Amino acid sequence: MNAPLRRVGVVVMVLFGLLFANLNWVQGYKADEYRTSDYNGRVQVAKYDRKRGNIEAGGTALAVSKETDGELKYLRTYPGGAKYAHVLGYEPVNGAATGLERAENDFLAGTSDQLIVNRLRDMVTGDRTAGGNVLLTLSKQAQDVAYDQLRNNNRGVNKGAAVAIDPRTGAVQALVSIPSFDPTPLSSHNTNEAAAAYGKLEQDRDRPLRNRALGEVLPPGSTFKIVVAAAALENGIGKDTNISAGPSYTPPTSGESITNAVPSICPQSQVTLMKAVTDSCNTGFAKLGVQLGPDVIKEKARAFGFEQEDLTVGRLGEGGLAVEASRTGSMENPDGGADPAALAQSSIGQRDVRMTPLEGAMIAAAVANNGSQMRPYLVRQLLAPDRTTVYDTANPRELRRPVSGQVAADLRDMMVSVVQNGTGRNAQINGYTVGGKTGTADVAPGVPPHSWFIGFALDKDGNPVSAVCVLLENGGDGGSAEAARIAGQIMRAAIAEPGGR
Amino acid sequence: MTAAATPATSPATADERSGVRLARSRRNAELSLLLLAMAMVAAYGAMVEANVLDTITPTFWVPAAAITGVFLGIHLVIRFLAPFADPVLLPAVALLNGLGVGFLHRLDLAKAAPEDRADLATFAGTGGRQLAWTLVSVILAGGLLALMRDHRSISRYAYTLGLAGIILVMLPAVLPASISEINGAKLWVRIGSFSIQPGEFAKLALLVFFAYYLVRKREVLSLASHRFLGIDFPRGRDLGPVLVVWVISLLVLVFEKDLGTSLLYFGMFVATVYIATERVSWLLIGLVLFFGGAYLAYVLGRSVGGPFANFYLRADIWLDPFAKPYDEGYQLVQGLLALGSGGLFGAGPGAGQPLLLPEVQNDFIFAGIGEEIGLFGLSALLVIYLLIVERGLRAALAVRDSFGKLLAGGLAFTLALQVFVIVGGISKLIPLTGQTTPFLSAGGSSLMANWLLIAVLLRVSDAGRRPVTGTGGKVNRPAGGPPEQLHGAPTEVIKP
Numbered sequence: 001m002n003a004p005l006r007r008v009g010v011v012v013m014v015l016f017g018l019l020f021a022n023l024n025w026v027q028g029y030k031a032d033e034y035r036t037s038d039y040n041g042r043v044q045v046a047k048y049d050r051k052r053g054n055i056e057a058g059g060t061a062l063a064v065s066k067e068t069d070g071e072l073k074y075l076r077t078y079p080g081g082a083k084y085a086h087v088l089g090y091e092p093v094n095g096a097a098t099g100l101e102r103a104e105n106d107f108l109a110g111t112s113d114q115l116i117v118n119r120l121r122d123m124v125t126g127d128r129t130a131g132g133n134v135l136l137t138l139s140k141q142a143q144d145v146a147y148d149q150l151r152n153n154n155r156g157v158n159k160g161a162a163v164a165i166d167p168r169t170g171a172v173q174a175l176v177s178i179p180s181f182d183p184t185p186l187s188s189h190n191t192n193e194a195a196a197a198y199g200k201l202e203q204d205r206d207r208p209l210r211n212r213a214l215g216e217v218l219p220p221g222s223t224f225k226i227v228v229a230a231a232a233l234e235n236g237i238g239k240d241t242n243i244s245a246g247p248s249y250t251p252p253t254s255g256e257s258i259t260n261a262v263p264s265i266c267p268q269s270q271v272t273l274m275k276a277v278t279d280s281c282n283t284g285f286a287k288l289g290v291q292l293g294p295d296v297i298k299e300k301a302r303a304f305g306f307e308q309e310d311l312t313v314g315r316l317g318e319g320g321l322a323v324e325a326s327r328t329g330s331m332e333n334p335d336g337g338a339d340p341a342a343l344a345q346s347s348i349g350q351r352d353v354r355m356t357p358l359e360g361a362m363i364a365a366a367v368a369n370n371g372s373q374m375r376p377y378l379v380r381q382l383l384a385p386d387r388t389t390v391y392d393t394a395n396p397r398e399l400r401r402p403v404s405g406q407v408a409a410d411l412r413d414m415m416v417s418v419v420q421n422g423t424g425r426n427a428q429i430n431g432y433t434v435g436g437k438t439g440t441a442d443v444a445p446g447v448p449p450h451s452w453f454i455g456f457a458l459d460k461d462g463n464p465v466s467a468v469c470v471l472l473e474n475g476g477d478g479g480s481a482e483a484a485r486i487a488g489q490i491m492r493a494a495i496a497e498p499g500g501r
Numbered sequence: 502m503t504a505a506a507t508p509a510t511s512p513a514t515a516d517e518r519s520g521v522r523l524a525r526s527r528r529n530a531e532l533s534l535l536l537l538a539m540a541m542v543a544a545y546g547a548m549v550e551a552n553v554l555d556t557i558t559p560t561f562w563v564p565a566a567a568i569t570g571v572f573l574g575i576h577l578v579i580r581f582l583a584p585f586a587d588p589v590l591l592p593a594v595a596l597l598n599g600l601g602v603g604f605l606h607r608l609d610l611a612k613a614a615p616e617d618r619a620d621l622a623t624f625a626g627t628g629g630r631q632l633a634w635t636l637v638s639v640i641l642a643g644g645l646l647a648l649m650r651d652h653r654s655i656s657r658y659a660y661t662l663g664l665a666g667i668i669l670v671m672l673p674a675v676l677p678a679s680i681s682e683i684n685g686a687k688l689w690v691r692i693g694s695f696s697i698q699p700g701e702f703a704k705l706a707l708l709v710f711f712a713y714y715l716v717r718k719r720e721v722l723s724l725a726s727h728r729f730l731g732i733d734f735p736r737g738r739d740l741g742p743v744l745v746v747w748v749i750s751l752l753v754l755v756f757e758k759d760l761g762t763s764l765l766y767f768g769m770f771v772a773t774v775y776i777a778t779e780r781v782s783w784l785l786i787g788l789v790l791f792f793g794g795a796y797l798a799y800v801l802g803r804s805v806g807g808p809f810a811n812f813y814l815r816a817d818i819w820l821d822p823f824a825k826p827y828d829e830g831y832q833l834v835q836g837l838l839a840l841g842s843g844g845l846f847g848a849g850p851g852a853g854q855p856l857l858l859p860e861v862q863n864d865f866i867f868a869g870i871g872e873e874i875g876l877f878g879l880s881a882l883l884v885i886y887l888l889i890v891e892r893g894l895r896a897a898l899a900v901r902d903s904f905g906k907l908l909a910g911g912l913a914f915t916l917a918l919q920v921f922v923i924v925g926g927i928s929k930l931i932p933l934t935g936q937t938t939p940f941l942s943a944g945g946s947s948l949m950a951n952w953l954l955i956a957v958l959l960r961v962s963d964a965g966r967r968p969v970t971g972t973g974g975k976v977n978r979p980a981g982g983p984p985e986q987l988h989g990a991p992t993e994v995i996k997p
Contacts, residue, residue, distance in 0.1 A: 001776055001777065001779070001897075001903060001906045001907070001910075002898050002906075003779060004775055004776045004779045005776055005894055005897050005898055005906065005910045006894075006898070008772060008775070008776060008894060008910060008913075008914050009891060009894045011914075012887070012890050012891070012894070012913075012914065012917040013887070015917060015918070015921045016883055016886070016887050016917070016920075016921070018921075018925070018930060019883060019920075019921060019924050019925055019928070019930065020880060020883055022925070022928050022929070022930040023840070023871075023876055023879055023880065023883075023924075023928055024876065026837060026840045026841060026928050026929070027840050027841060027843055027844055027845065027871065027875065027876040027879070028844075028845060028876060030837075030841055031841045031842075031843075031844040031845070032841075033841065034837055034838045034840070034841020034842060035838075035841050035842045035844065037838055037841075039823075039826045039827075039834055039835075039838060040838040040841075040842060041854065041857045042838070042842050042853075042854045042857065045854055
């Protein structure tokens, strides 16, 4: 019986060899994958061992980690509340973080390469490296005003967004989306509670989790006329040149006619470009668009930032919150030739033209800043865990130059005229020169149109101090006047407290 | 022949040397190895405290000392009752058992609130209970050594044990689920808060019966045969008992919803038949029957469901555990993540997160330990298991009677198979089935049964290594006289 016993011994060796080989596979080859797996709770526990850095704006902490007695040592809370929710995002125990919590995670968590010196030092001293602090450009006052005014708009609209940026630097002064949410319950260590809070928000039909300022693309309505006007100015039409207008315009090959918002707007056959912008003359811009052609308009829109798919707002140069691409849509027939009907409607910001509120603010900012569009950013500075060392200070830079200084000056004059004499009077600010453009975008018959306002404020010396875009979804008739009023309030706050840069 | 012959070439000296080798009981080696193992257990306890409590308490050595006392007791029993027993078995088993208790104590520490940790009593919680079970198990093992002075004596009870084994196997299957089912497997008998796993004992009883039955039938089973494709196949009527065991295994699979136990019984039986008959055909028949049965259960589970559904589910989880990482696949996924997080060197004793693992004190203890000691540590544990198994097989080789060979060989292989089934299960080598990890998992039944198994191996190895004419621990060799003729000499040359 000894021979089979020996063979059984060999079988046992083989079985154990298989176990050993498989353990090598699991603990060696697959180890990294398993260690960092989304299902691996150890990642979370290790993460919460270290104090996550603050997110602050204007010296006020908006996101802080508090020490607890639980297994997870630090609890993330958001004193900034719903007002800052869409900028900061939240850091849940289970699942993915959002907002800047996600974009700046490495620095906040202390695992960034930039903090390696701190980590090495702590290895010697035995401390646990805390995360670094992220300082934002936001103006607390502007953010407060934007949030409060949006929520208390006189149209009773509950969905909307507002963005304010410093035209000279691109620093974001305010970024608000309503309805908003309180991020603190979402980061609760009680994962059931967090999941319940999240589930409720996700079920909400108004989609409070959505960052409308960067992620909502809606037809921009008449605000798009600034882009068309810029194209016209570069194609031999001056601000005082007469363009063809009229009470109604039916583009060739189209059954639908384009009219003006009220009959009193540009009923005459000829108006100046200036007047057409000031009164928001639909027929004039529809004809202008057909005259310029799809390529010119699309090219100008692209020069202002339309079609950019990889724009992010966060730290300058890398990462941040993703921005949905604004689109001009198709203005051609299937055969490639211009489709006058589509072109006419697109020229007044309808049809397939789509714009984010941020893009609206960036258009206004480029006009205000002599044609130079600065790259928008939210992170002003990265501060070491001990708050002594500054790791990164934003260095503003130009993103693109959509129009020349001369064209920008003409556009500014026209937009100032809108606020002084036209549809945007509500945005006026004492002692400052405010320019802007309203927009009312039809959605569907019977559905209230979206209301827009894009604009800027110049100080006495003509230096731009703020550019904004306000969107009230389904704001209805007169909604754009309310949007203009809110925009004025936000810019006033941004003037009082410019925020960081 | 002159007296001037050089000692080196003297046949007398050679015989004497061989006699000395056989006569040495190696009990002191066992004691040294045991103390070394216990020092490792104490070191493990200290590292756990350093990582969990951030300090080593002055009493860190108490659990290790307590368990050392228990093992010193069984060492003394062996010294007197089985002086020639294999000296490696006890230290190897003691190391596993000690680390198991240490790890369970470490789980208690992790479960306790931070402020209570330092005062956690050594004998409280799962770790304390396991320590108590160790004491009971070791006393049982010592008792068995004392009662069974010759392993052949248990063959007298072979049929009784066989019947008892079958009853123990079938008991959970026929009892209502409220008494016998835990976590989907009907393997238990629960009386109040007390629960035992009769299957653990059944495997010992059945193996005694198999060994006895096969020793009597081996002639028939190995000689009468049909030749087919160059392999000798047994006669149809001799297949009877094999088929009976196969059917019982499948019934266990279906009614106790447990692939592991079924695989264990059947593998145990096929291995003993093979050892007894030396016929490869039995292995082939066994493998074909088992895999055929398992495949059939899988197909039936998918199409019919019912009693086969559980098996199908487990096979499905095995194929892709990450398909349902929070539901059915949760255990296996978490086990893999724990092993992966441990990596090559592990987080260090006490520095892992074993509480994230479901069933970490039972089925997944190997994964829980693996997170903290890494691939290197687990490989060492596997080597310890391999050492125990190979020592058991060596005892089977050394012992002279067929019953002893079959018994020791079967027990050693059963232990190996059980380690394979559970470690392979948690590391996704084979479908996961609930088996205890011998000597590590929390639970009295498994610990007692495995210590009884070790007691039998110790007894058989004692018989194998004992000089034939020796009595007790001494070898009577008249000084100056010619050395005794020792039959035991290299046992390998003895034909079965």
